Amino acid sequence: xxxxxxxxxxxxxxxxxxxxxxxxxxxxxxxxxxxxxxxxxxxxxxxxxxxxxxxxxxxxxxxxxxxxxxxxxxxxxxxxxxxxxxxxxxxxxxxxxxxxxxxxxxxxxxxxxxxxxxxxxxxxxxxxxxxxxxxxxxxxxxxxxxxxxxxxxxxxxxxxxxxxxxxxxxxxxxxxxxxxxxxxxxxxxxxxxxxxxxxxxxxxxxxxxxxxxxxxxxxxxxxxxxxxxx
Numbered sequence: 094x095x096x097x098x099x100x101x102x103x104x105x106x107x108x109x110x111x112x113x114x115x116x117x118x119x120x121x122x123x124x125x126x127x128x129x130x131x132x133x134x135x136x137x138x139x140x141x142x143x144x145x146x147x148x149x150x151x152x153x154x155x156x157x158x159x160x161x162x163x164x165x166x167x168x169x170x171x172x173x174x175x176x177x178x179x180x181x182x183x184x185x186x187x188x189x190x191x192x193x194x195x196x197x198x199x200x201x202x203x204x205x206x207x208x209x210x211x212x213x214x215x216x217x218x219x220x221x222x223x224x225x226x227x228x229x230x231x232x233x234x235x236x237x238x239x240x241x242x243x244x245x246x247x248x249x250x251x252x253x254x255x256x257x258x259x260x261x262x263x264x265x266x267x268x269x270x271x272x273x274x275x276x277x278x279x280x281x282x283x284x285x286x287x288x289x290x291x292x293x294x295x296x297x298x299x300x301x302x303x304x305x306x307x308x309x310x311x312x313x314x315x316x317x318x319x320x321x322x323x
Contacts, residue, residue: 168208169200170319172275175303180271182252182262189224189252193217193303195275197242197319201234207284208234211292215244218274220258224250233284244275270312275299277319296322 172195179192201208213229225246234240254262265271277297283290299319304312 166202167321169202170277170297170299170321171198171200172196172299172301172317172319173198174316175273175301175314176306177271177273177303178306180305182254182259184259187251187253188249189219190249191217191224191246193225193246193273195242195244197244197299199234199240199242201236201238201240204236205285207236209282209284209289210234210279211282212280213242214278215242215246216276216278217244217246218276219252219271220254220261221274222252222254222258224252269307270302270304272300272302275301293323298322 174196176194177192179190181190182188183190209231210233211231213231215227215229216223217225225248227244227246229242229244232240261272276299279295279297280292281295282292297319299317301315301317303314
């Protein structure tokens with residue numbers, strides 16, 4: 094019987110292979126990999142938003158600085174005088190016969206802002222109904238300047254008045270004083286140094302009472318300030 098090997102001795106047999114290592118493969122759709130087109134689009138959107146935001150801030154700062162430097166004041170409009178020699182309304186054919194002449198002033202109180210009046214339309218209304226209109230000559234108004242307008246309305250026109258307006262007309266005819274409204278529709282440009290703004294469309298409303306001139310005499314007209322709406 095063969096002797097048993099010494100189990101406490103060294104073992105000189107073949108080497109034991111190491112355990113196999115695990116390998117991991119990253120899937121194509123996972124992880125933080127970015128599609129080149131998508132990344133480029135996101136980058137462009139971010140840059141555009143930053144540019145727009147910066148431009149808005151710059152424009153806001155420029156506007157604020159200009160306002161602080163210029164301190165623009167509102168232009169003032171007045172009806173300084175009015176002459177009414179005819180104002181007859183016929184209820185049979187709803188026709189108004191009129192002859193009205195106005196003196197109006199425009200005061201520009203600004204030191205550094207000029208105004209180009211590119212178009213001016215004057216409309217005359219009675220009882221909320223327009224009965225005449227006139228286009229006035231365009232002009233330029235300089236700094237701290239007062240300009241004068243002379244709109245005139247003469248003729249006849251169809252005016253449809255309601256019962257209330259007809260009653261008011263009879264009362265005003267007995268008093269010899271009429272309430273008339275004149276509106277100015279404008280297109281203007283502001284001139285600041287060598288800079289000209291885009292066209293602005295302000296609306297001016299003038300409500301005033303004018304006495305009818307009879308036998309060459311008329312009552313005193315009270316100067317009226319107009320309402321300006323930008």
